[in-house]
Amino acid sequence: MDGNIGSMLAKVRQAFFGCLPRWFGRWLASRHPDLVVAPQGDRAQLFRDVIGERQPVGALVAHAPDMKPVLDVAETRSWRRIILELPSALILTRRLVLPAQVRGNLRRVVAYELDRLTPFAPTEVFFDARVVAGLSGGTTIDVELALCPRGQVTTWVDQLRAVKRPPSQITWPGAWAEANLLPPDEQPRPRRLAWIISGLLLLLVVGLTVTVLLTPLWQRAHEQDRLAQELTRMAAQAEEVSELREALERARVGSLAVLEHKRDYPRMTGLLLELTELLPDGTWVQTLNYRDGAVDIRGESSQATALIGVLERGPGISNVTFRSPVMQVSASGSERFHIAFDYKTVAVQ
Structure with a gap:
């Protein structure tokens, strides 16, 4: 304060x-x-x-x-x-992105999260932080953190x-x-402010003394209400900090899940390369659809009935089936096929 x-x-x-x-x-x-x-x-x-x-x-x-x-x-x-x-050499600075809700309690939230954001505990450093700018439509803020180890x-x-x-x-x-x-x-405390506060406190003591002498029961009830309001406010702030920490953790877990999903997602260039190497001459693909590991291809081939066995030899390809019967194309003499199979990337040993 x-x-x-x-x-x-x-x-x-x-x-x-x-x-x-x-x-x-x-x-x-x-x-x-x-x-x-x-x-x-x-x-x-x-x-x-x-x-x-x-x-x-x-x-x-x-x-x-x-x-x-x-x-x-x-x-x-x-x-x-x-x-x-x-000296500037003793100061360590870092930029952070935090939820906009922490703007009013920035120093308290940073102290609460300092051991996670930096290698130091709050008792090991002198630190300060400020809001540089708002980000993402006002939902997050750009924060500058500066700290110095206390021992120095x-x-x-x-x-x-x-x-x-x-x-x-x-x-x-x-x-x-x-x-x-x-x-x-x-x-x-500022010296002049201390003098002013001392005078105000003296007047407050006199006023409280008169109040206590005249209305002791009212004074006791008023003090209890004040303490209850302060306790409610502190509990709400503690709950808000806890919710913010949980939100940050959920965001971190979600980011990791996206990265893992992206890593496991097969490359389409690899699938196209395998099909190019596996499909025999006289075969071409007209459409190819991929969704969650399931591949659906349509095309024409001079050896359509043999494509099941050819595709099953490909690494990462399994459950090869015809989605519809093979049809003869009278104009070209080839066969029209519609085949589905499962595909996943095979890890290189």
């Missing part, structure tokens, strides 16, 4: 400064700039970021005894955010937290605007 609020406030702040004259917006934003920590091995460069404009202000060394004096640089009284910017950045995250400068965002060069690999529950 805090991560969503922080992202929303960032959008509002960006839109607000975009409406101001550039010099005034930059001056206003410079009172509370962002600090960008960009690790490179055991060292990290520090940048003072004011609405996207960066200025180098120092460097850090991993496992330093005390980072706090180094972080309090450039006469900056307070940093609005601490941004950990990882945990040192910097833990050290920043140890000196009371926890990172608000983990990103990388070239990331999309709202990308943040840090899980929402590990993101610090």
Whole structure:
């Protein structure tokens, strides 16, 4: 929840400064700039970021005894955010196609499926995902997934937290605007928002105290209803995720079945080649029909009555029968035949 609020406030702040004259917006934003920590091995460069404009202000060394004096640089009284910017080489990206129903719970669904989609478990990586575009008439969405193994950045995250400068965002060069690999529950609350929430909570406590003193029974019933609604909502979300997973599995099984059916389906060129080699001279086929392994041919031949034995010698051909009696063609002196048989591809040893 805090991560969503922080992202929303960032959008509002960006839109607000975009409406101001550039010099005034930059001056206003410079009172509370962002600090960008960009690790490179055991060292990290520090940048003072004011609405996207960066200025180098120092460097850090991993496992330093005390980072706090180094972080309090450039006469900056307070940093609005601490941004950990990882090298692009540490970031793994992948494109996914998921059902459109997961758009509202994208991060939760990706975390639930992460061990199937990647070699990692959710606890082993920092990750984020976004919807790139809709596909297939709106039934599926194109999703971009970005992740980084925790072991490669945990040192910097833990050290920043140890000196009371926890990172608000983990990103990388070239990331999309709202990308943040840090899980929402590990993101610090915005300071001004915390002050506002504290005041609202104080008023809420006073109001609840009066309410509890005056109407204890109503308060208890209201709380029970709220908990029941929350439980129903969570159960519905869990059922939706389970149904989506089953739908994905059915789609995967169906795809495999189609591929297996296509593999077992005989090639018509092989059947035509066998008939060309088997049928004697003076025989030609006028029509050939194939359906689910059953072949039906019509034509004329000077040796129509002998075709049964000739065709039975062919590999993959079985159950050869005449569908109708052989008829003599007076004009050509040949015999008209209608033969049916079963055909399947013979595996090459």
